[in-house]
Amino acid sequence: MSDLIHKSAAELADLLSTKQVSSEEVTTAFFDRSEKLNHKTFSYLHLNRETALAAAKKADQALAAGKIQSPLHGVPIAVKDVLVTQDAPTTAGSKILEGWMPQYDATVVKKLREAGLPILGKTNMDEFAMGSSTEYSAYGPSRNPWDLQRIPGGSGGGSSSAVAGRLAPLAIGSDTGGSIRYPAAVTGSVGTKPTYGAVSRYGVIALASSLDQIGPVTNTVLDAALLQDVISGHDSKDSTSLPNSLGSMADAVRNADFKGLRVGIVKQLSSDGFQAGVAERFQDTLSKLTANGVEIVEVDCPSFEYSVAAYYLILPAEASSNLAKYDSVRFGMRVLPEGNPTIERVMAATREAGFGPEVKRRIILGTYALSSGYYDAYYGSAQKVRTLIQQDLANAFAKVDVLLTPTAPTTAFKIGEKVNDPLAMYLNDIATIPANLAGIPGISVPNGLAKEDGLPSGVQILAPAMQDAKAYRVAALIENLYKAEWGGYLIDQAPDLEALNV
Amino acid sequence: MPYEKALEQFEVVIGLEVHVELNTKSKMFCGCKNEFGSEPNTNVCPICIGLPGALPSVNKKAVESSIAIGLALGCDIAKTCRFSRKNYFYPDLAKNFQTSQYDEPIAFGGKLTIELADGQAFDVEIERAHMEEDAGKLTHVGGSTGRIHGADYSLVDYNRAGVPLVEIVTKPIFGAGAKAPELAAAYVRAIREIVKSMNVSDARMERGNVRCDANVSLRPKGQEKLGTRTETKNVNSLRSIESAVRYEIQRQAHILAGGGSIIQETRHWHEDRGYTSSGRVKSDAEDYRYFPEPDLVPVQPAADWVDSIRAALPENPEKRRKRLSAEWGFSELEFRDVVNADLLDVIYATVEAGAKPQAARKWWSGELARIANSENKSVEELAITPTQVAEIQTLIDSGELTDRLARDVVAGVLAGEGEPRAVIEKRGLKVVSDEAALIAAIDQALASQPDVLEKIREGKQQAAGAVIGAVMKAMGGQADAARVRELVLERAK
Numbered sequence: 001m002s003d004l005i006h007k008s009a010a011e012l013a014d015l016l017s018t019k020q021v022s023s024e025e026v027t028t029a030f031f032d033r034s035e036k037l038n039h040k041t042f043s044y045l046h047l048n049r050e051t052a053l054a055a056a057k058k059a060d061q062a063l064a065a066g067k068i069q070s071p072l073h074g075v076p077i078a079v080k081d082v083l084v085t086q087d088a089p090t091t092a093g094s095k096i097l098e099g100w101m102p103q104y105d106a107t108v109v110k111k112l113r114e115a116g117l118p119i120l121g122k123t124n125m126d127e128f129a130m131g132s133s134t135e136y137s138a139y140g141p142s143r144n145p146w147d148l149q150r151i152p153g154g155s156g157g158g159s160s161s162a163v164a165g166r167l168a169p170l171a172i173g174s175d176t177g178g179s180i181r182y183p184a185a186v187t188g189s190v191g192t193k194p195t196y197g198a199v200s201r202y203g204v205i206a207l208a209s210s211l212d213q214i215g216p217v218t219n220t221v222l223d224a225a226l227l228q229d230v231i232s233g234h235d236s237k238d239s240t241s242l243p244n245s246l247g248s249m250a251d252a253v254r255n256a257d258f259k260g261l262r263v264g265i266v267k268q269l270s271s272d273g274f275q276a277g278v279a280e281r282f283q284d285t286l287s288k289l290t291a292n293g294v295e296i297v298e299v300d301c302p303s304f305e306y307s308v309a310a311y312y313l314i315l316p317a318e319a320s321s322n323l324a325k326y327d328s329v330r331f332g333m334r335v336l337p338e339g340n341p342t343i344e345r346v347m348a349a350t351r352e353a354g355f356g357p358e359v360k361r362r363i364i365l366g367t368y369a370l371s372s373g374y375y376d377a378y379y380g381s382a383q384k385v386r387t388l389i390q391q392d393l394a395n396a397f398a399k400v401d402v403l404l405t406p407t408a409p410t411t412a413f414k415i416g417e418k419v420n421d422p423l424a425m426y427l428n429d430i431a432t433i434p435a436n437l438a439g440i441p442g443i444s445v446p447n448g449l450a451k452e453d454g455l456p457s458g459v460q461i462l463a464p465a466m467q468d469a470k471a472y473r474v475a476a477l478i479e480n481l482y483k484a485e486w487g488g489y490l491i492d493q494a495p496d497l498e499a500l501n502v
Numbered sequence: 503m504p505y506e507k508a509l510e511q512f513e514v515v516i517g518l519e520v521h522v523e524l525n526t527k528s529k530m531f532c533g534c535k536n537e538f539g540s541e542p543n544t545n546v547c548p549i550c551i552g553l554p555g556a557l558p559s560v561n562k563k564a565v566e567s568s569i570a571i572g573l574a575l576g577c578d579i580a581k582t583c584r585f586s587r588k589n590y591f592y593p594d595l596a597k598n599f600q601t602s603q604y605d606e607p608i609a610f611g612g613k614l615t616i617e618l619a620d621g622q623a624f625d626v627e628i629e630r631a632h633m634e635e636d637a638g639k640l641t642h643v644g645g646s647t648g649r650i651h652g653a654d655y656s657l658v659d660y661n662r663a664g665v666p667l668v669e670i671v672t673k674p675i676f677g678a679g680a681k682a683p684e685l686a687a688a689y690v691r692a693i694r695e696i697v698k699s700m701n702v703s704d705a706r707m708e709r710g711n712v713r714c715d716a717n718v719s720l721r722p723k724g725q726e727k728l729g730t731r732t733e734t735k736n737v738n739s740l741r742s743i744e745s746a747v748r749y750e751i752q753r754q755a756h757i758l759a760g761g762g763s764i765i766q767e768t769r770h771w772h773e774d775r776g777y778t779s780s781g782r783v784k785s786d787a788e789d790y791r792y793f794p795e796p797d798l799v800p801v802q803p804a805a806d807w808v809d810s811i812r813a814a815l816p817e818n819p820e821k822r823r824k825r826l827s828a829e830w831g832f833s834e835l836e837f838r839d840v841v842n843a844d845l846l847d848v849i850y851a852t853v854e855a856g857a858k859p860q861a862a863r864k865w866w867s868g869e870l871a872r873i874a875n876s877e878n879k880s881v882e883e884l885a886i887t888p889t890q891v892a893e894i895q896t897l898i899d900s901g902e903l904t905d906r907l908a909r910d911v912v913a914g915v916l917a918g919e920g921e922p923r924a925v926i927e928k929r930g931l932k933v934v935s936d937e938a939a940l941i942a943a944i945d946q947a948l949a950s951q952p953d954v955l956e957k958i959r960e961g962k963q964q965a966a967g968a969v970i971g972a973v974m975k976a977m978g979g980q981a982d983a984a985r986v987r988e989l990v991l992e993r994a995k
Contacts, residue, residue: 084555097554104548106555203555209796239559239798318796321587324598325552329658343593343650370589370791379793 004029006492009075009169009223016063016074023063023074026169027056027118030076034120034167037497041152042142043162044078047121051087052076055118062116070115070230071250077112077227078168080159081122082129083214084203085109092205093125093137093155096326096333096354106203107235108172108214115230120168123158127356128323129179129207131155132428135419136358143415144187146455146494148502150412153183159217160187165497170227171217176207177311178407178432180215181444185407185458188446188490190224190475191217193432195465196439197242199228200235208318209240211311211436219491221445221475225249228468242466252469256476258292263474264299264400269431275410277450281457282406285447288481299396299403303388304434308426310385311433313369313378320366326354361422390438393464402474403462405431407444411455431460441468443475446490447482456490505680505748508720508755514682515728516747517717518626520670520693523636524567525704525711530635530666531558531601538709542659550664552596557797560585564666565608565801567702568633569811571668572609574696574818575628582802583608585633585795593656594638596663602634604792608801616688617820618681626689627673638663674728682718683747687740690714695819707738714743718750720758729754730764734778737771746771749778826850830859843867848881851888857895865891869909873916886915893922904982907931933982937989940973940981944993947972958994966990 004012004026015021031049038044059074084090084102091097105113112119126136134142134157142157144150145165152161159171160183173180175193184191192215199214206212216227228249235241265286274282286296328334328350335349355363369378396403408428418424435442444458459478463471483489529536532549548556569579586604612628639662644654670693678685694712698705705711719731732754737746749771754764768781817825823846827837830853840846845866852862866881870891874881894911897903903911903926914925926932947969948955957965969990974981 084553090554092554100554102548102555103553104556202557205554206797237559238557240796317793321589321599321791321793324589324591325554325596327591327593327598329593330551330596331553343656344591347591367791370793372789372791375791375793 005033005166005169007169008220008489009072009218010220010226012075012169013072013226016059017068019063023056023059023076023116023118024053026074027052027076027120030120030166030168034162037165037167040143040148040497040500040502041145041161041165041167042140043123043152043158043165043167044121045081045091045093045124045139045158046088048088052118052120055113059116059118068116070117071226072170072230073116074118075169076118076120078120078123078159078162078171079109079112080125080156080171080173082125082174082205082207083109083172084205085119085122088119088122090122090205091139092129093127093134093139094326094354094356094359095138096350097331098138098333100332102203104203107200107237108231109203111231111233112172117170117230123156123162123171125158125179126155127359128205128319129155129174129176129212130319130358130362132178132182132425133413133415133418134158135415136356138356141415143502144412145497145500146188147412148500150414150455151186153186153408153412155179156183156191156217160184160189160191163187163217163219164189164491164494169219170223172214172227172231173217174204174207174212174214175432175436176211176213176315177436178429180217181432181442181458181460182408182428184217184444185446185460186412186456188456188458188494189217189219190221190443190445190479191215192224192228192443192468192471193435193441194228194232194468195242195246195441196436197238197240198232198246198441198466198468200233200238200241202235202237206318206322208315209322210318211315213436219489221443221472221479222250222253224443224475225253225472228472246466246468249469249472252472253476256473256480258294258477261289261294261474261477262297262400263289263294264297264396264403266304266396266403266405267298267300268302268304269405270298273409273427273430274406275450275452277452278406278408278410278457280451281448282404282459285404285459285478285481289478292477292481297400299399301389301392301396301434303385303392306385307389307434307437308430310382310389311429311437312365312426313382314386314437316362316366317369317379317382318366320363320370323355323359323363326351358422386437389434393434393438393440393462397464401463401470404474405460405462407431407458407460411450411453411457435462438465440465441471443471445475445478447478448490449493503752503756503759505752508752508759509680511722511759512720512751512755513676513723513725514679514751515719515721515731516675516678516682516686517731518672518675518686518689519715519717520690521713521715522571522668522670522693522697522703522705523711524564524666524668524702526561526563526567526666528561528563529664530561530564530633531664534664536665537661538704540661542657542661545661546663550596551660552598558601558795560798560801561666564633565803566807566811567666567700568608568631568668569803569808570700570702570815571670571697572612572631573808573812574700574815575609575612575614575631575670577609577612577628577631579803579808580606580608580610580801581805582606582800584800585798586792587795589791592637593658594640594663596638596660600634600637601795601798602669603632606800607632608803614689614692615820616685616692618684618688622681624675624678624685626675626685629671629673631668631670634667634669636662636665636667682751683744686714686716686747687744690743691740692820699816699819699822707740710736710738713738716743716747716750718747718754719764720751720754722758729758730766732764732767732769732778734769734771735781739773742771742773745776746778749776753778830863832859832863836863839867843871845871845881848888852892852895855889855892857892858899861895861899862888862891865895869912884916885918886912890915890922897922897926901982902933903931904933904980906979906983907933931980933980940977940986940989941993943973943976944969944986944990947976948990948993955994958991963991966994
């Protein structure tokens with residue numbers, strides 16, 4: 001049943017619920033492929049056939065008993081290594097956590113298990129989700145299934161390459177400044193950052209607590225919607241989780257129509273700095289919408305200019321504090337310096353050896369930004385920018401239903417191209433960061449291949465906070481327009497991974 | 503420099519930070535038990551040992567207790583307030599930051615009137631009371647000092663990590679002069695009484711439920727600018743608070759008078775030898791990098807909730823003491839002893855259960871205090887309740903028990919033999935009121951001691967004691983000694 005790997009999660013779920021295929025068969029198909037091809041994409045840090053098949057068998061037993069635990073019952077999934085799992089080591093891409101077996105499951109992981117989704121493995125990521133390419137993973141970079149010399153985006157490049165390379169039908173990502181949406185854009189897959197608080201962060205290894213959000217990485221908009229419906233909902237263990245349900249995203253996708261739709265484009269994010277082929281794809285998306293009677297309005301978001309600067313103060317500040325716990329005392333790596341070391345020296349030696357360069361860079365930045373005498377100028381000002389961005393968005397959403405931007409300024413760059421230029425790396429997230437600063441939902445949907453390099457490009461849909469359904473509605477409409485043009489999904493045009501060589 | 507001389511030259515300014523450990527069932531940010539004395543690292547979970555991914559959620563009861571403390575100290579309660587992170591590395595701090603409150607405390611702007619021994623009243627202004635979590639407990643093994651430096655290794659117990667604390671901070675206290683040490687101790691005593699009366703803390707200083715950091719600075723008389731302060735940490739008894747403040751005043755005065763300057767630092771109090779020593783240097787440059795805790799939403803206590811907490815506040819302990827002192831009619835000395843021995847509450851409960859105040863006092867400050875003392879317990883920890891004590895006293899008053907029999911009943915209750923009546927039943931502790939049996943025993947005793955009979959007949963009534971003793975012995979102690987005495991004198995005629 002090798003054609004199973006080419007089906008969407010929704011299609012697999014239909015086959016499962018009608019008992020045309022078992023979860024064990026589906027899980028085995030993806031497992032076989034993952035074991036065969038993971039050395040090419042390096043999507044997974046950890047694969048566990050035994051636990052995945054045990055979960056698949058349990059899902060099959062439930063099905064046999066007539067019990068369908070969720071609309072994705074029996075469909076296997078890959079989980080970013082930033083979520084703690086009781087049955088698999090969890091590293092967040094860092095040496096400092098190498099071999100750590102968590103004592104508990106993240107709420108999202110628990111929900112996946114309860115919904116009958118077998119977990120295939122844990123996916124690669126930039127260390128502590130700091131990066132846009134997975135090149136900062138302590139375990140080596142993942143590779144883009146469209147071109148193995150190129151990055152699959154980051155920090156969630158393990159999840160995006162797993163889905164785009166069909167090593168998993170679904171994956172979970174985390175998005176602090178674009179770590180779901182950017183990888184989705186450069187691998188031709190779909191990625192959603194839900195409204196802040198829509199999905200529990202309990203058991204998610206924190207990068208920046210006020211920005212982090214968990215979301216789906218998939219090959220279709222419906223799959224993303226189905227997965228968001230499974231993982232979202234209030235969690236008493238996460239004080240910042242929203243009290244009320246945001247409704248069914250799958251319904252929003254299935255009932256999507258153009259009626260009365262008003263779309264905004266952001267003056268500050270529609271012309272300068274985008275690769276020509278990416279800009280051309282964006283114009284193409286707008287033309288298609290216009291052709292369907294959608295009104296396109298340009299909106300002004302002047303504070304967006306400061307979003308990257310504000311982000312790189314807030315994120316390091318929170319991260320410097322969140323990462324303080326990695327001190328060798330209770331878990332993870334411990335390095336004992338020579339002689340008769342003090343606890344300070346043990347902590348310092350462990351952190352020196354356990355953290356990579358980008359993590360150290362951001363800890364130093366954040367520590368500085370929070371220092372007495374600098375707090376107001378840096379962290380304080382950044383928080384004010386955050387408020388201004390929220391105001392810009394409130395003004396914009398008074399005029400339009402959603403905003404569209406290109407998701408990423410360029411298509412996937414080559415491994416090694418930007419790794420020594422942190423500032424260039426930071427600018428990859430220029431279009432995705434405002435959503436995290438404002439707490440609003442954003443979805444990246446494929447909108448074709450850039451003409452100059454034939455690599456995937458994505459369009460980002462932003463909606464007001466708690467109106468994720470609106471973003472899904474427009475994502476589904478755009479996907480449908482392109483499906484009509486291409487006769488399928490963009491991912492169907494991806495090269496045969498088995499034929500590619502590293 | 504002599505204390506009196508120091509005070510001629512310098513004005514004393516003190517500031518007190520009191521940490522009150524709340525007695526909530528669970529910890530501040532997780533569901534772990536808040537319990538003293540458990541096996542190390544048994545009351546822990548991913549949240550309070552700071553495992554990656556874990557998130558805090560606020561204990562509502564702890565917020566309620568904090569509001570109650572704020573209200574009892576006359577503070578305003580914030581309509582909205584936030585937690586912040588206080589960042590520093592230390593192995594007892596699981597996350598290497600303490601979740602505390604910084605610029606937005608739950609309660610602020612209060613006042614507490616403290617009465618000193620000579621009756622002088624001082625208004626101590628409360629700057630703020632804020633919520634925070636306790637750290638774990640370190641035990642340093644090896645080395646000579648018991649401190650982290652020089653130890654062979656250190657053990658960490660995270661049972662206390664995440665236990666809810668309320669930190670109460672005063673504004674600088676001026677004008678106490680020579681009485682500053684006494685005021686400091688009286689203030690902490692008052693805080694302790696208040697939190698105990700509200701039952702929001704066990705308030706046992708020896709267990710660290712109430713801990714005090716004392717800030718002391720001196721300035722030459724007439725100078726506007728405050729002097730450099732030192733902070734003496736974790737002074738854990740009322741007596742040592744007084745001694746530590748007094749020591750610091752003298753130490754600083756000596757340095758200043760000699761032209762030296764005070765280093766702003768943390769100091770440790772050594773109870774055994776009565777001095778403070780330099781801890782780590784603390785300057786304003788020590789940077790905790792406070793910022794709002796992003797994992798928690800602001801705490802916004804609803805006005806009606808605050809009102810209901812206010813309505814449920816118990817009477818202020820100082821006022822209550824005055825009222826009870828008047829009602830009970832103890833002598834000043836008796837009442838002071840009761841207060842100092844911490845017996846007010848048990849006596850109150852015993853009186854409420856029907857005993858007369860003096861009788862209740864005698865039980866708790868006499869027999870029961872003696873037993874508790876010999877077992878190294880507090881009277882509250884004894885296996886007898888004020889209600890049981892009141893019941894026993896009622897039996898004495900009605901003549902069913904003698905004092906001596908009553909002590910046996912108490913022993914039985916303490917030994918777990920059941921309620922007083924059951925003990926009386928089981929041990930057969932009824933007063934012998936069968937006069938015929940008594941008279942027979944008396945006649946026999948008089949007959950066997952003719953010399954004593956002679957003396958009684960000669961009018962030496964004190965000689966009757968020997969006969970009374972013999973009769974009591976014959977009756978197994980279960981006779982009313984006063985009645986025996988009457989009968990002996992009668993039968994001797």
